Amino acid sequence: MRRRPRFSARLKLTLSYAAFLFLAGVVLLAVVWVYLVRYAPEVITAPGGTLARSVRVRFAPAVAGALAFLLGFGLLGGWFLAGRMLAPLTRIADAARMAANGSLSHRIRLRGRDDEFGELADVFDTMLERLESHVAEQRRFAANASHELRTPLAISQALLDVARHDSTEGHRQLIERLRTVNTRAIDLTEALLLLSRADRGSFTRESVDLSLVAEEAAETLLPLAEQRRITLAVTGEKAQTVGSAALILRMVTNLVQNAVVHNLPTGGTVTVHTRARHDASVLLVENTGQPLPPELLPTLTEPFQRGTTRIRTDEHAGVGLGLAIVHSIVRAHHGALDLAPRPTGGLLVTVRLPAAPRAPSPDGTH
Incomplete structure (x- = not known):
């Protein structure tokens, strides 16, 4: 519902400017009058009071005229200045109104304003850009x-x-x-x-050891690897993180299955390695396979993308959501996912998840 204000911000600023200018004029004229009374008493208090009355009679209309001029000048000048000051807000409001009506391609692009209004316009443009990208992604996904x-x-x-x-x-x-x-x-x-x-991100978080999860996923997919004559190996060390054990298991399983399926026809290898760093638990899944062009890598985490083709040629090719699910799980756990092509063919996937806080030792140290 669009609400119409009783008084616009421009009108309020105009009245404020005019009132301030009017009050400043009143103070200035009062100072002038006090000055005349204090430092020129002989002029105002002449014998018979004729000159004093004459000064008062002449001074009063002059004061009224000056105040009227200041009030009119304050209203006109305040209206103009308020309009220039609030012009960026009008553009921002128009852009917000267009976004509310479904148009997300419009940008404010407020140039030459290195102030709060310029910062607000830049933030609004960034929000519109991300929102447009998100909506487009959701539409493609649907x-x-x-x-x-x-x-x-x-x-x-x-x-x-x-x-x-x-x-x-x-x-x-x-x-x-x-x-x-x-x-x-x-x-x-x-x-x-x-x-x-x-x-x-609606899941219960608990301590999870990536090395144990990697062994479980490899054990589950070992028959598939043996069927394809692919060597599957798990190495590394204990790597603790915090998150959903079920989601992390699905993440590792998807990565290992993807490495087995997209491999050499026979004689390929898949290596799963875990290691612990000071602030991160790292999982690496490396497999042999056909060379991958670098421009293809950003599309692999998009839903329903299966390498260079969308045609199912294998019973284990999945539904095209494997790496998309991996990406979402990593993002939900505040981690990072990196895909890199191997020089000899195949893919190296690196997952970095926040390390679990270390339990304090009996003496109180970590």
Whole structure:
């Protein structure tokens, strides 16, 4: 709801300027009158009082005229000055009104004002830029999620139509295909829910050892690595952090699975290494594979991006949310995620999470 003020800020400033100028004029004229009374008494108190009355008669209209001039000048000058001073606020209000109506591309770009109004305009422009980027990202995500969810539903509908019109189709084969499609839809839905949960940061925090989580994830994915003839190794030291054990396990599992799936056809390696630093717990996942162009790396953490293609060519290719979920979990734990291509091919992923506070020793030291 748009609220119209009873008196605008410009009018209030104008009246303030005019009132100040009027009061200053009154004080100035009062000083002049006191000066005349104190330092020129012989003129004002002449014999018979004729001259004194004449001075008072002449002084009063002059004072009234001067005060009227000061009041009018104060109103006009105050209106002009207030307008110039409040002009940036008008531009900021117009930009805010356009943003409220859904237009986020407008920018104030207030140049030449190195003051509070200029700082406010710059902050507002930065906010609009980030908001526009966030909204665009959410729209792309919604469109991609709708597309990904529509695919298994369309496949299920096609299979059911075939089964209804072709009684010779084997029921067992149909059920198995429907189960596969339904499993993929469930996996996608759970991934979307997990991504939303990580973005909200609504989870219980506890002490987590990255080395133990890495061993658990590697043990789970060892059969997949052996099936692909990929060597999977876990090394390193104890690295304590604070966060959700379930989310951190999903993060490490996604990284290891991604390293196994996007590897050499055979004979590849995946190395998971943990180490502790003074203020951070570090997880490194390194894998062999095809060379990656540097310009591709920023897109890998976007939802539904699968390397250089969006086409599923592997049963373990996932739903395209693996690294997007990793990025969200790292961000929810106030950590940092770094992706770097290996010179010989493959990827090196580095995750830095805040180190858990050290428990005090019995003597009170850390």
